[in-house]
Amino acid sequence: MSVQDYFRDVAAELGSLLRGDEVFTCSFAGEDSDFVRFNRGAIRQAGSVSQRSLGIDLIEGRRHVGGRVSLVGHLDEDRATLARAVERFREMRAHVPEDPLLSYAQDVKSTEHEAENHLPSSERVLDDAAAAGREHDLVGIYAAGGTYAGFANSLGQHNWDRRYSYNFDWSFYRTADRAAKASYAGFDWDTAEFQLRVDAASDQLEHLGRTPRTIEPGRYRVFLAPAALLEIFEMLSWGGFGLRAHRTKTTPLLRMIEGEERLHPSVSIRENTRDGVAPAFQDAGFLRPAEVPLITGGEHAGTLVSPRSALEYGEPTNGANGAEAPLSVELAPGNLSRDRVLDELGTGIYISNLWYLNFSDRSACRTTGMTRFATFWVENGVLDAPLSVMRFDETIFRMLGENLIGLAEDRELLMDPGTYDRRSTHSARLPGALVDEFTLTL
Amino acid sequence: MPGSLEALFRDVAPAVEFCSLRRVHRRSEGVAVRRGHLHPPRSSEDLGAMVTVIDRGGLGYAATSDLSRSGLAAAAGRARDWAHDTAGRAVMDFGDLARDTASGRYESPVEKPWDAVPLGDRIGIVRDEAERLKSGDEIVDWGASLYHEDEETLLLTTDGMRIEQRFQVLVPGLNATANRGTESQTRSLAGGALCRQGGLEVLDQIGFREAAPRISEQALELLDAPNCPEGELDLLLAPDQMYIQIHESIGHPIELDRILGDERNYAGTSFVTLDMFGHYSYGSELLNITFDPTRPGQLASYAFDDEGRPAERQFLIRDGVLLRPLGGAVSQARAGVEGVANSRATSWNRPPIDRMANLNLEPADATLEDLVSQVDDGVYMESNRSWSIDDSRNKFQFGCEWGRRIRGGALAEVVRNPNYRGVSATFWRSLAGVGDAGSLQVMGTPTCGKGEPNQAIRVGHASPPCLFRGVRVFGGA
Incomplete structure (x- = not known):
């Protein structure tokens, strides 16, 4: 039986447990993933995780209680779990007042996305990784397998998303804290493409072998590569684009x-949900539009609105999750061509990656964080020497406002390698950014 | 269930050198009120198991939420295959790993069980405190919450080990945001750090029912406060900032897996190297750090780690000298140094790695008033709100919710956006005063992130207030 058919049966079973005017919504999450962790080219930990779980909201009128339960994956084994959960939610609901912010999709809109499995065998990836690890100090993780997401309700809606993907996220270390960071993520493993990325990281590693240079804190012209800019966007995503954060x-x-x-x-x-890899539906059954403009031409253009915020603040929902954070964010490209980046930078700093950002002053959108992995001093348009890690402290209004010189015309699709609880389906499509007067403090 | 699981484990364990099964059953419930609206309570149940196999020198794991006979048999077979696939390619020969066999039990101390109070009353507690946070029109966002976990773990091995542990955890939260124009300031209940093992008695221990008026009042107060001044000043840190200073610039740097390089692609490496243990001066003579999983009620107390190693209190830094790392059995075998029993996994679906558990700064003999009196020109900071540190755990910057100037040995005006920065390798040597046992607070965080695949885990930190000399402090934009 396919995982989707199993989920249909689970939803039908939940329907059979309802009483009177009760309604349910449920969201399914599952994965069958392999994880292989490397250090110094050798395997640190290798294993598999197979998990199924169901989030349930049991509703009667405007009273409701919910939660998530683990599932075995065979309905015969899961019937008792579902029945216990429904009974528990029903008992709890008796203690709960009406929820004026309860909102769930009532227009039935079913969708289905089922990708084929073209993943390589783990043996093939281990061989390719071993070859890369023979030449370099390789550390990182290969994660691959099927991920499943579903939504159903007792009104008859059924949404399904199944993907098979891999994400090899690794670094080649030169020494101490200097390394070339790389990743290879997708759906079809191509050894030749993997090798190209290995070669590119190897080239960067050569530059990291030069005598490092130390600079004083101060203001510098910098180029933030897409992976570095992603860290800035993750800070912006922490309340920057959600309606609730705006109104509060x-x-x-x-x-x-x-x-x-x-x-x-x-x-x-x-x-940009259309070009991302996250499912186009959310836990209350609302579908996300193909795109939601957030900032246009430098000015506020819109927000991500969860169903609860929609009721609280009187705006229509656009299928945002509860955190109201983007899942598939993108920044429009500029006109800085790839081969002009170093020339335009002139004398300054090429920053491949940033790390561990936080707010110094949230109200002022002032952030701090560190450079990481490969950071280079550039002299007259030529990579000159690697730099030791430096701390920055700068407002995003200056960084992407008055001090932004230009954005690259090429963008990178950055697939989130995150695996907290389960493998992430977040992604971002970003160019690099050339920024003047970027403040380094330590 | 545990009894039948033992029989199942005996049946499905493959014919290998070593096999273990670690089952985790976690029940959780959250109650939250925000801006007067009760979020629908959530009651969740997470159940699954990880089978680990060591054979032919390799180690493999397979985790599954399918605890049926066929599900566990499939996991055991997959774990065996991984062990064989990785044999000869791994960071060590896992067959060389010494194994413990002692069995035992642990249970969190609980005086007022979560379930003994009806849900309606639990909602009432949260609703009452949330209402008390809304003290004026300029309070624009406010909320109160309680989150409870009841986690039972069972570890079985083919060596005959049987370890049962039960952890009950309470995570209370209060927060209020005040706004005027383009300035917003948030105060909270100790930055979310007052979480402990136990039941609802934790609320009395931490003063949950008395905190709301102060939190709300201080959020409003911050709107009128000047920015924290900039300069090299003496810095007095409250326990709810000390916990994260300890966490980020002592705990993570001395994790042995970081020192061995495992985390270099994600959480980072460390400025600490293996040759430092036994003689490196990490801080002033006032710095005493213990790994203490035995402290009753602290967030990460336990009797055994997730590989079955018995846990005991150890000094990691004594009189300022670095003695031993935070490293479990695998890391100890790889590095050839003594560590502690800290190999822990966030749940059944992640393998154990080196974690902090409870990492505490031991008290000395100064009261808070004594520490203030030792400062001629400085800043007192409370409640962490921002944290950032480099991947070697050296260059840090922290921000707090609330600060006060200290002049001439006395607390003066409130300041907002208090921040400071420094370097771990030298910062702890400026430690000039440590509070006494009466000023120590037991804190922690439920979400310390690390590992590939990623894991967020509970860690505990207890600390008194501490005084540092000549630190770079500054305010907001």
């Missing part, structure tokens, strides 16, 4: 929505 004045973009600040006119940000 906890957004780091507070000064933008109050009209005091704006970003550079070339900055246009949108949530």
